[in-house]
Amino acid sequence: MAPRADDRSTDPRVIRTREDVPRAAFRILVDEGADAVTHSRVAQVAGYSKATLYAHWPTRLDLVRATLDLMTDIRHAQVVGESRADLIGQTIGFGAMIREQKIDRALGAMAALIAAAPELAELRDRVAAEGERVMRSVLDDVADGDEREAAALMLNGAVLYAAMLHGSPPSDDMVATIVDVVLRGLGTSRN
Amino acid sequence: MAPRADDRSTDPRVIRTREDVPRAAFRILVDEGADAVTHSRVAQVAGYSKATLYAHWPTRLDLVRATLDLMTDIRHAQVVGESRADLIGQTIGFGAMIREQKIDRALGAMAALIAAAPELAELRDRVAAEGERVMRSVLDDVADGDEREAAALMLNGAVLYAAMLHGSPPSDDMVATIVDVVLRGLGTSRN
Numbered sequence: 380m381a382p383r384a385d386d387r388s389t390d391p392r393v394i395r396t397r398e399d400v401p402r403a404a405f406r407i408l409v410d411e412g413a414d415a416v417t418h419s420r421v422a423q424v425a426g427y428s429k430a431t432l433y434a435h436w437p438t439r440l441d442l443v444r445a446t447l448d449l450m451t452d453i454r455h456a457q458v459v460g461e462s463r464a465d466l467i468g469q470t471i472g473f474g475a476m477i478r479e480q481k482i483d484r485a486l487g488a489m490a491a492l493i494a495a496a497p498e499l500a501e502l503r504d505r506v507a508a509e510g511e512r513v514m515r516s517v518l519d520d521v522a523d524g525d526e527r528e529a530a531a532l533m534l535n536g537a538v539l540y541a542a543m544l545h546g547s548p549p550s551d552d553m554v555a556t557i558v559d560v561v562l563r564g565l566g567t568s569r570n
Numbered sequence: 571m572a573p574r575a576d577d578r579s580t581d582p583r584v585i586r587t588r589e590d591v592p593r594a595a596f597r598i599l600v601d602e603g604a605d606a607v608t609h610s611r612v613a614q615v616a617g618y619s620k621a622t623l624y625a626h627w628p629t630r631l632d633l634v635r636a637t638l639d640l641m642t643d644i645r646h647a648q649v650v651g652e653s654r655a656d657l658i659g660q661t662i663g664f665g666a667m668i669r670e671q672k673i674d675r676a677l678g679a680m681a682a683l684i685a686a687a688p689e690l691a692e693l694r695d696r697v698a699a700e701g702e703r704v705m706r707s708v709l710d711d712v713a714d715g716d717e718r719e720a721a722a723l724m725l726n727g728a729v730l731y732a733a734m735l736h737g738s739p740p741s742d743d744m745v746a747t748i749v750d751v752v753l754r755g756l757g758t759s760r761n
Contacts, residue, residue, distance in 0.1 A: 410685075412603065412604060412605060412682050413603060414603060414605050483681060484678075484681055484682065484685065486678070486734055486735070487675075487677070487678025487679070487681050487682060487734075488678070488682070490674060490675055490678050490734055491603050491675065491678060491679070494601075494675065500737060503735065503737065504736075504737075506735070507735040507736060510735070525743070525744065525747045526747060526751060528744065528747075529728070529744060529747045529748045529751050530751065532727075532728035532731055532732055532740060532744070532748065533724040533725075533727065533728045533748060533751070533752070534724075535727070535731050535735070536723075536724065536726075536727025536728040536729070536730060536731030536732070537720070537723035537724045537727040537728075538727070539727060539730060539731050539734065539735075540723055540726050540727030540730050540731070541723055541727070543677055543678075543681055543730065544677070544694065544697070544698040544701070544726070544730075545695075545698060546691060546694065546695075549723060552716070553716065553719065553720060553723070556716045556717060556719075556720045557720040557723065557724060559755070559757075560717060560720050560721065560724070560752060560755035560756060560757075561724070561751060561755055562755070563754065563755040563756075563757065564750070564751035564752055564753070564754040564755025564756075565751060565754075565755075566750075566751075566754060
């Protein structure tokens with residue numbers, strides 16, 4: 380998708396609009412579900428006119444894309460260079476994102492939006508790639524190939540599953556147990 | 571919640587209604603999202619009158635509860651008594667449920683419904699308990715306490731995470747890799 384001219388605008392009002400609106404839309408996505416992300420509802424919550432929203436995001440797909448795009452903006456926990464501590468840090472960090480920003484709800488809504496508009500799958504792939512980026516680089520030191528992939532799925536998966544099926548992400552102690560099982564289990568461990 | 575009298579009706583028409591309607595509602599939940607599960611929309615899709623639906627499920631919460639309740643009806647893969655094969659079988663089985671019945675979408679919708687009606691959390695707990703029941707009994711042979719819990723979260727989590735963030739559950743080969751990492755990593759292994 381070619382960026383529209385105003386994507387790179389330096390007009391502070393335009394910049395503010397392009398930050399405020401997706402942020403309001405993201406809260407709506409999380410609190411009211413995917414169907415509620417419409418120009419009308421977002422304009423109301425963000426305090427902009429519908430005309431302004433249509434000027435920046437002409438279609439609902441544009442608006443939804445800008446909303447989901449916020450999920451690629453992830454603050455990863457700092458890496459300290461020790462595999463166990465870093466895997467625990469990254470895994471707890473994902474749990475904290477779920478707790479604070481209800482990312483599990485956003486991911487559920489994203490799945491519903493992709494079902495209706497399969498072209499959004501490309502955005503999901505970017506969310507996953509960015510979400511897993513730091514964890515994968517830490518895993519590079521302790522695993523290769525399929526085992527690295529398995530470890531990334533298990534660590535992130537345990538957090539998402541606990542949040543969605545048990546009502547909250549795993550405790551810090553449980554994350555440490557999970558990381559220890561994974562580290563012991565990696566056959567190609569180079570640590 | 572005390573069952574209403576007709577929960578135990580032997581009238582075949584009543585029995586059929588109480589099976590048909592939640593099934594139609596579940597398809598709506600998965601295909602159209604949580605908001606679409608209304609008496610009006612479900613009556614239309616299931617081919618019953620709204621009056622009939624209101625007679626059986628007087629409130630929207632009753633209707634939603636009956637819909638989500640279908641998720642506690644799980645066909646688990648057969649257990650053969652060999653831990654590795656059984657963990658692979660249970661994990662692949664969860665992936666197959668996601669693929670065939672779009673259970674990941676139903677779980678996302680369930681999360682949204684719980685956010686609006688926290689009393690539904692009890693149903694989520696039953697879905698989780700029934701979903702994990704057989705896997706936990708298999709894990710009993712290879713792990714205790716927190717490690718058993720960690721293993722259950724990782725095996726189920728890897729499947730849910732791959733479905734939601736990578737677009738499909740892990741391949742059978744990837745499931746085998748995941749199970750092997752977990753089995754090697756369980757410190758209290760009694761196998």
